[in-house]
Amino acid sequence: MFSLFPSLLSFQSFAPLLLRVTLGAVFLLWAYNIFKKRETGKRRALGILDAVVGISLVVGFLTQLSALVCAIMLGFRLFKKIQSKTFLTDGINYYLILFVISICLIFTGAGFIAFDLPL
Numbered sequence: 001m002f003s004l005f006p007s008l009l010s011f012q013s014f015a016p017l018l019l020r021v022t023l024g025a026v027f028l029l030w031a032y033n034i035f036k037k038r039e040t041g042k043r044r045a046l047g048i049l050d051a052v053v054g055i056s057l058v059v060g061f062l063t064q065l066s067a068l069v070c071a072i073m074l075g076f077r078l079f080k081k082i083q084s085k086t087f088l089t090d091g092i093n094y095y096l097i098l099f100v101i102s103i104c105l106i107f108t109g110a111g112f113i114a115f116d117l118p119l
Contacts, residue, residue, distance in 0.1 A: 016111025017060075019101050023070060024057030026098060049073070057105075060114020067105035074099040 003009060027050045034047030049069070056066040074095055081092045110116035 013112040016063075016105060016108045017113055018111075019108075020057045020060060020063055020067075020105055020110060020114070023067070023098060023101050023105065024054045027051075027054035027057065027070065030054075060110040060116050063110035063114060063116045064106050067102045070102040071099060071106065074102060 031051035
């Protein structure tokens with residue numbers, strides 16, 4: 001295999017770490033915004049789910065399951081945006097990138113510094 005920086009391949013488990021912490025931080029921010037607005041009902045339940053998934057991703061516990069839940073939630077958000085004909089605008093690209101990150105985490109796993117590391 002040809003690589004421009006072969007010495008960096010020994011750090012390949014840092015990539016999932018960066019992806020999972022970033023995705024978890026975004027979901028925690030969304031949960032914080034929901035709780036800050038004191039939402040009720042379905043929005044509050046969504047905030048709780050966002051918080052649980054975000055914490056799980058940041059600490060690296062049940063990463064693939066959390067990434068699957070993220071992918072499903074982001075898939076619904078993307079579907080709603082497609083129905084409202086605002087797909088691939090500046091705000092929607094953000095959801096698409098997060099969706100791809102969650103799919104990548106399903107396949108790559110938790111990465112470095114996680115509870116999910118095989119013993």
